[in-house]
Amino acid sequence: MGCIESLPYEVILRGGSFKECRDYIRKHFRETLEVQPGFKIFDTHIIGVPPISVALDGDFVIFPFTKPCHGTFLLRVEDKAEADRLRKRK
Amino acid sequence: MIDLADEEKSQRSALLVLGCPQVPVQTSIALYLIHRLKQAGITPVVAGNRSAITLLVVADPKRQYLGEALDLDRVIDQITEKKRDFDLCFVFIHNDAGVSYAATMGAISKARLYTIIYGEHYDQIVASIEFPCQNIAAKAVHNPMPLKKMLDEVAPWAV
Numbered sequence: 001m002g003c004i005e006s007l008p009y010e011v012i013l014r015g016g017s018f019k020e021c022r023d024y025i026r027k028h029f030r031e032t033l034e035v036q037p038g039f040k041i042f043d044t045h046i047i048g049v050p051p052i053s054v055a056l057d058g059d060f061v062i063f064p065f066t067k068p069c070h071g072t073f074l075l076r077v078e079d080k081a082e083a084d085r086l087r088k089r090k
Numbered sequence: 091m092i093d094l095a096d097e098e099k100s101q102r103s104a105l106l107v108l109g110c111p112q113v114p115v116q117t118s119i120a121l122y123l124i125h126r127l128k129q130a131g132i133t134p135v136v137a138g139n140r141s142a143i144t145l146l147v148v149a150d151p152k153r154q155y156l157g158e159a160l161d162l163d164r165v166i167d168q169i170t171e172k173k174r175d176f177d178l179c180f181v182f183i184h185n186d187a188g189v190s191y192a193a194t195m196g197a198i199s200k201a202r203l204y205t206i207i208y209g210e211h212y213d214q215i216v217a218s219i220e221f222p223c224q225n226i227a228a229k230a231v232h233n234p235m236p237l238k239k240m241l242d243e244v245a246p247w248a249v
Contacts, residue, residue, distance in 0.1 A: 017186040037194035038170040045163075045170050049193040049221070066190045068139055068162065069110035 003043045004065055004075070012062065013074035021064040021074040022053045029055035029062060033090050042082060048072070059083050102131070104178035107162065107195060108138030109188040113209050115234040116182050117145045122238060123180060123206075123247075124155045130247035133157065135176065137165040162191075169198050176201045178246060184209035189218055196221050204246050208237050 013021055025032055034051035035041075046052055047066040055062035059080040066072045104127050106120055120136065127134045136146060136159045143159045150156045168174040179201035181192035188207075196203045207215050207227035216227050226244050228236035 018190045037197040038166070045166050047166070047187075047194045048190045050197055066187050068108075068142070068187050068191065069112065071185065071187050072190060 007042060007077050007079075009075045009077045011073050012076050013072075015071050016074070018048050018064060018066065018072045021072050022048075024074060025053040025055045025062060025064075029057055031056040031087075033086060041086070042077065042079070054086065056083050056087055061086060101133075102177040103133040103135060104180065105165065105176040105195075105199075105201065106134060106136045107165075107179065107181040107191055108136065108142040109182045109184055109191070110139070111142040111145050113184045114232050115208050115230045115237055116142070116184070117149060118234040119206065119208075119230075119237050119241065120146060120182065121149060121155050122234070123241065124157075126241075126247045127178075128155070128157075132178065132247060135160065135165075137162045166194065166198070169195075175199055178202050178204065178249075180204045180206055180246070183207045183215055184212070185215075186218075189215060192219070192223060193221050196223060202246075202249070204244075206237070206241070 013024055032053055032055045035054055036050050037048055038045045041063050048064055060076050060078050061083050062076045064072050065075050108120060124134045134157060139162055146156050179195050179199055181195055183189055183192060183205050192205050203223040205223050205225050207225055208230040210231060212227050212229050216225055226240050228240045230237040
């Protein structure tokens with residue numbers, strides 16, 4: 001998973017479709033933002049069908065992460081600096 | 091005498107974005123497409139994960155077809171950072187992740203986008219695509235001929 005792999009991530013959804021991950025974010029989190037494919041989160045370009053939903057929950061960042069053979073994962077990573085950076089972008 | 095139209099055409103490039111190589115037709119159709127693109131004077135560049143690239147390298151040991159081959163994440167970095175782009179882009183799709191990669195290529199690249207869709211559930215994948223692209227699709231898993239036929243009908247190398 002590149003840079004993401006080295007992060008202390010928690011998998012919220014595994015093996016779902018991209019749409020399922022987007023719907024999960026919209027349903028379960030109040031603070032969300034939409035980004036375009038290629039937008040960088042944790043120094044990794046995000047893959048997905050636009051608009052890509054990302055959630056913020058305190059210092060946690062919740063975002064989809066796609067790999068060709070494994071589908072899309074919904075990951076949760078605690079990182080205050082990244083959460084703040086994304087929050088400023090809203 | 092140099093034909094300027096031909097010279098311009100010969101400088102064109104195409105990116106082939108490979109998906110997970112678990113469906114056998116991908117490697118066969120990728121090599122065929124590389125061949126047709128090269129015949130048309132278009133430089134093919136392949137991007138994929140290590141397994142997808144290795145399948146091509148082993149199948150084409152003298153690199154008679156395969157030219158530049160790149161890690162998928164790296165080429166996405168290059169396009170997103172405007173360091174590189176292509177005239178044509180072909181995204182191989184047999185699962186939901188492939189659709190996400192195709193949508194991403196459509197958003198970050200200026201290339202004319204083609205999706206090459208195959209596998210048991212190819213029709214469901216076609217129905218899920220809502221972004222601008224040209225779909226080349228067939229029910230093909232082990233036998234590449236239905237997909238080759240569709241590719242030949244569209245003939246994207248002739249555009």
